[in-house]
Amino acid sequence: MPDHVGCGTGPRPPRALPMILALILATGLMVQSWNSAVELRLCRNVKYFSKYRGSRKDTRLSPRAPFQHRPVLLRGIPGTFSSRRTPAVGCEEQPVVGYEVNSRVPAFRAFDIEHPHNDDPGHVFVTQGDLTKISADAVLYPTRRLHNTQWFPEGPPAGAERIPIDKFTEEKRVHRLGGLDPSVPQIYLGYLNKENNTRSIGWYLRAATQFLMIASHDLKNSESEPKNQRTVHLLALPVIGTGVQNAKEASGELLSGLLTRLYMFAAKAKVDIVLVVRSPQMFSAAQATRWELERRSYRAQWSPLPNRLITSARRLAELAKAKEIVFFIGAGVSSAGGLPNWKELLVELAKSSGLSEQDIEHLSTLSFLDQAKVVEQRLEKRNGASDSNSRGSALQNAVVRLLSTKYHSMMHSLLANIPVDAIVTTNYDTLFEDACEAAHKSIYAIPYEAVSQPNSKWILKLHGDVNHPEDIVLTREQVDSYDDRRKALSGIVQALLITKHMLFIGFSLQDENFHKVATTMRTAFNPQSNATIGVGQRRFGTVLALHDRPFLKDLWPDLHMLPMDGQGITMSIPEAARLLEIFLDRVSLEASTCSQHLLDRQFSGPSLSREEWALKLEVEQFMSKLSRNDLAKKAAGYEAVIEMIQKLGGNPSDILRD
Secondary structure (H helix, E strand, O other): OOOOOOOOOOOOOOOHHHHHHHHHHHHHHHHHHHHHHHHHHHHHHHOOOHHHOOOOOOOOOOOOOOEEEEEEEEOOEEEEEEEEEEEOOOOOOEEOOOOOOOOEEOOOOHHHHOOOOOOOOOOEEEEEOOHHHEOOOEEEEOOOOOOOOOOOOOOOOOOOOOOOHHHOOOOOOEEEOOOOOOOOOEEEEEOOOOOOOOOOHHHHHHHHHHHHHHHHHHHHHHOOOOHHHOOOOEEEEEOOOOOOHHHHOOHHHHHHHHHHHHHHHHHHHOOEEEEEEOOHHHHHHHHHHHHHHHHOOOOHHHOOOOHHHHHHHHHHHHHHHOOOEEEEEOHHHHHOOOOOOHHHHHHHHHHHOOOOHHHHHHHOOOOHHHHHHHHHHHHHHHHOOOOOOOOOOHHHHHHHHHOOOOOEOHHHHHHHOOOOOEEEEOOOOOHHHHHHHHOOOOEEEEOOOOOOOOOOEEEEEOOOEOOEHHHOOOOHHHHHHOHHHHHHHHHHHHHHHHHOEEEEEOOOOOOHHHHHHHHHHHHHHOOOOOOOOOOOOOOOEEEEEOOOOHHHHHHOOOEEEEEOOEOOEOOOHHHHHHHHHHHHHHHHHHHOOOOOOOOOHHHOOOOOOHHHHHHHHHHHHHHHHHHOOOOHHHOOOHHHHHHHHHHOOOOOHHHHOO
16 A cells, blocks of 8 residues: 555655756746846836835836835945835826826836937936026925915015815826916915924935826916916926925935936926036035936937037037137027017017007118117107106117016026026126026126126126116117127127127127127137138137038138038927927036035935945034144135135035034
């Protein structure tokens, strides 16, 4: 009788079966490990500290969502990873944020960004500035109250309809503010200031997703055209959550997750997004995060730029970091902010003087200076003599009224964030100065202000300023009457042309005053010819043009022409203008030091690379030793050390404390 009979057991398994089972198990583990490695590479930029993990609802796993390993510290540097896996911030399943509150859809996956279905993806801009001052189609304010003085310093906007607090729920935390003038940015209020400090980073990021989806849905359904003749709508938002203590302490992780989410949404929805940060430390961290995303194969962001523009952006950024660049800003930049260019301005002035359409058509046959003179005569005849208390003529005051606006363009903001200290402009408006002020960068207007601080920004107003209407130059007589001042200002421009590399943005090279300045400089350096470049001579500037204009190269051989189109590619003016914005964003990224957040305690998490962590620890050890060395604090180089620490985002008081 077989010994297994009556023992209650089945036949003994073959000896090879355990080996087969072990082989199957090992194969499964290898496949799982490979998948985890791939997913980790794609979502590694959105690391999650365990102290910020939320409730089970916040960390619920989606079967299609990527995972990431939770980083742990090894000798103070985040470089090893535990086997415990949590959903990547920005990749978890999200609630639908339209108007179907209870339904759910999977969020955008991180790996969708590498090959977006859209041939022309949206772009994510990053700028330091004031969210309330930038011209966009829709903006997110992280507040539920109209009387929040941080976001509404002048009180509630005209016509704004108050949103009851109880409408802000966990399921729908973003609402559009009704009753606003369609010509201004549409404001969305967000529930982002939860009273308790137990919210996860994902809780804040979901509000950002709700804003993006609701705002883009509203703009699409309203069929409203993008502002300022842009080809796509522009959505603007801050780094949400950094005003709340627990999220502020994890600013690096929050920023990484937010930028990942913005990249994914822009690539799919074909909208442009601008992330507006307030502090230079946050701007530095944001730029560093963008570099990290680019290294992680998030390259679709820059796909609209051909290689020649990428290379040129890098070249100009190097010049900017070396303080070798001077901006020459023309009317095209103001047009990006919704203001009229010179031709459009004359038409608007002619209409205000009472000229008919037929008269305006005849007027356009005259030169710009003569057109302005005719309009000035008509305005004075229609409105009477200027008030004795007026600071300018009827024409000059009419210009001030037409150029008054509260919002500067994103192009102004991008230019303000490139490290350039000297700017020349023929524009009357103050939009560039407004953008600098919004970015907390002091700027002096010459000849109206004396530059009192070394290494300060200054802007030379060649044709006057709206804050000084009496100096606005439009007519031939006004040009002649300011001849002495023009010579003095032209001397500054000549010196800049000789010593710096001038970058022309929005400037058509048709200004007669500039022609005289350039001709004088050419004659001084090349007396034999004003139209050729001698051996060894350098080009004194670069022209950022929307379109390729071959004859300009003949007239200006000593300027490098950089059109946005070219090489057989033709674009409309709005398309080329948007590409110019993306180009300037690239210059801003290339010119960023990405080091001003190194010692800032808000960015002490895994938002720093291994190399940055190593440097941070060494510098902090040095600071700790220096704080205990009173003799070293008396050294001549101590102030230079303090300045270096401040540039890295450190707090000098840490050294001053015993």
